[in-house]
Amino acid sequence: MPQKNSMTRRMVLALVSVLALSWMVACAMGVMVMQDEFAEIFDSGVQETADRLLPLVAEDLRERSPEAQRRLGQPSTGTEYLTYQVRDRDGAVLLHSHDSAREGFDVPLTPGFADTDTQRIYTVVTPEGDLYLQVADAFANRREAIEEASTALILPVLVLIPASIIAVILVIRRTLAPIQILRDDIGRKDGGNLAPVDSGTLPAELDPIARSVNLLLERLRSALEAERSFASNSAHELRTPIAGALAQAQRLKADIPANLAGRVDQIELSLSNLAQLSEKLLQMSRAEAGIGISDTLVDLLPVVGLMVTDMDRSELGNGRIRLHHAADAALKAKIDPDAFGIAIRNLLENALTHGAEDSKVEVFVEDSTVRVVNDGPTVDPALLPRLTTRFMRGQTQAAGSGLGLAIVSNLAERMNASLTLASPAPGREEGFEARIDLPKQG
Numbered sequence: 001m002p003q004k005n006s007m008t009r010r011m012v013l014a015l016v017s018v019l020a021l022s023w024m025v026a027c028a029m030g031v032m033v034m035q036d037e038f039a040e041i042f043d044s045g046v047q048e049t050a051d052r053l054l055p056l057v058a059e060d061l062r063e064r065s066p067e068a069q070r071r072l073g074q075p076s077t078g079t080e081y082l083t084y085q086v087r088d089r090d091g092a093v094l095l096h097s098h099d100s101a102r103e104g105f106d107v108p109l110t111p112g113f114a115d116t117d118t119q120r121i122y123t124v125v126t127p128e129g130d131l132y133l134q135v136a137d138a139f140a141n142r143r144e145a146i147e148e149a150s151t152a153l154i155l156p157v158l159v160l161i162p163a164s165i166i167a168v169i170l171v172i173r174r175t176l177a178p179i180q181i182l183r184d185d186i187g188r189k190d191g192g193n194l195a196p197v198d199s200g201t202l203p204a205e206l207d208p209i210a211r212s213v214n215l216l217l218e219r220l221r222s223a224l225e226a227e228r229s230f231a232s233n234s235a236h237e238l239r240t241p242i243a244g245a246l247a248q249a250q251r252l253k254a255d256i257p258a259n260l261a262g263r264v265d266q267i268e269l270s271l272s273n274l275a276q277l278s279e280k281l282l283q284m285s286r287a288e289a290g291i292g293i294s295d296t297l298v299d300l301l302p303v304v305g306l307m308v309t310d311m312d313r314s315e316l317g318n319g320r321i322r323l324h325h326a327a328d329a330a331l332k333a334k335i336d337p338d339a340f341g342i343a344i345r346n347l348l349e350n351a352l353t354h355g356a357e358d359s360k361v362e363v364f365v366e367d368s369t370v371r372v373v374n375d376g377p378t379v380d381p382a383l384l385p386r387l388t389t390r391f392m393r394g395q396t397q398a399a400g401s402g403l404g405l406a407i408v409s410n411l412a413e414r415m416n417a418s419l420t421l422a423s424p425a426p427g428r429e430e431g432f433e434a435r436i437d438l439p440k441q442g
Contacts, residue, residue, distance in 0.1 A: 002341070007179075011172050016165045023157050031150045037144055042137055043113065043120070049082055050124045050135040057086050057095065057133060058126050059293075084135045094131070105134050178202050186213060194221040246271040280403040284390075284410070293415065294336045300438075301331040301365060307344040308363055316352050317361075325365035333438045335415045345412045345435050346404040347372040354432070370439045375431045379423035387421060405434070412436060 008018040083100035085093050093104050107114035107121050109132045114121050119136040126132075179202070185197050194217050199210035253261060305323065312321040313403045351361040355374030379387075388409035405421070412419040416439045425431035 008172060008176055011176075012169055015168050015172070019164050019168065020161050023161055025365055027154050030153055031146070034153075035146055038142060038149070042142055042145075043122070046082065046135050046137045047124075049155070050084070050133055050232060051124050053084065053135070054124050054131070054133040055127060058131050058170070061086065061094065061131065066147055068247055074330045081141050082135055082137055084133060087132045087134065089130060089132075100136070107134070139321065167436075178206055182210060187334075189217065229395055242271055242275045246275060264324055277403075280407065284403055284407050288435060296333050297332050297334055298337055299330055299332050300335060300337065300340050301325065301329060303337050303341050304331065304344055304363065304365060304370060307341055311345065311348045311352070320352065320359070321348065321361045321363065323363045323365070331368065331370070331438070333415075333417075335417070335438065339411050339415060343408045343436065344370065345373075346408050347436075350404045351432070352432070363382050368440060369435060371435045371437075373425045373428075373431060375428075378430045379432060380387075381423065384421045384423060388419065406409045408436075 049097045080097055080099040083097045085097075085100055085105060086095040087093055087104055087109065089109075091104050091109060093102060097103065102255070105119070105121050107115055107123065109123060109125075111123050111125055114123065118140070119138050120142075121134050121136045123132055123134045179321040182197065183203060189195075196214040196217060197210045199207055199214070202210055208274065247266055249271060253264045253268070256264060265298060293335045308321050308323045312319055319375040348361065348363070351372050351374035355361060356376040361372065361374045364373070388404060404421075409419050418437045420435040422433045422435070423431065425433040
């Protein structure tokens with residue numbers, strides 16, 4: 001069965017994807033804006049530098065005094081981000097910064113900005129037109145500034161995205177927690193648990209759902225209670241008239257001609273089957289009523305012994321049952337003894353009825369486990385899971401109602417135990433084994 005998509009997973013993936021994409025788009029747009037703004041800032045710096053430097057350089061060049069020559073020839077130290085050249089009308093380089101090439105920049109002597117492959121150059125000219133100052137800014141410096149700014153912008157985002165993902169997951173899980181609680185509460189509802197859903201802590205959006213579920217549970221509970229009450233009352237009320245009719249049929253056998261005795265036998269058999277069905281329906285009604293759990297720890301081994309002794313002395317058992325357990329064995333669990341006795345009795349009846357004629361039925365009690373094993377033909381393994389369905393019978397001609405294993409399965413679920421059916425019986429070539437594993441006691 002394919003796994004269904006989780007609403008929480010879809011919401012987390014959608015929000016995280018949108019969030020991450022939004023962060024990335026914002027970063028990309030931020031880098032683009034920074035690139036334009038940085039270009040304007042660098043251009044403004046180059047232009048302002050050229051405008052302020054030109055009068056000073058022009059004055060020193062024209063003065064030609066030793067002091068002016070000293071100022072112009074003073075070497076610079078460190079790396080220059082801006083380089084400049086002073087050129088005459090013919091383009092000859094009269095003066096340049098120490099990081100600048102001796103050859104003139106490969107741009108025309110025209111005021112304004114011009115670009116080479118590696119530099120952006122701003123040219124300014126004196127009012128007389130005899131000197132040109134060209135200030136160059138390398139594109140590498142601009143790229144470095146953009147890269148450093150982009151890194152400073154993106155690195156925090158790379159941390160914020162995982163943090164945002166975790167925050168989204170936590171917020172969504174916390175927001176959807178009431179849905180999870182409601183789902184789990186509804187999932188625990190079955191024939192034995194039809195208590196109303198607690199809507200006191202649910203948000204307003206889920207309150208109509210809880211109210212509708214509670215109304216449905218109330219209608220279902222009423223229907224089940226009516227069904228159980230009818231089955232229980234019918235089975236209980238039928239026991240007395242059936243027993244009376246059976247007694248009258250048995251007395252009738254002694255007073256009628258021999259040629260009619262066969263019909264009376266059929267009547268007696270039918271009444272016996274009806275009495276057995278009535279008893280099974282009463283047991284099923286009790287099982288569905290929720291019996292099974294006890295508040296106190298009970299030793300169930302005496303219950304097994306009592307059921308074995310009772311069935312072994314009956315006409316059906318006729319001394320065919322053998323009980324095996326260790327001398328110091330104990331079978332303790334918080335289980336209602338009455339419910340456990342009904343389950344063991346049904347397993348014994350099933351083994352005696354459907355086992356090989358005159359064969360032994362063996363009961364093993366071992367470490368919180370009860371196994372009932374009988375000889376007989378092998379049951380199709382594909383049929384085993386269906387034997388716990390009401391009125392489901394295997395390939396047998398023996399009399400029965402098809403309710404015995406259904407009652408045991410229902411009681412095992414109420415007792416928090418497990419029922420396992422196997423055919424052939426483990427360790428044998430044929431036969432049938434029913435095993436009840438009681439819950440472990442901590």
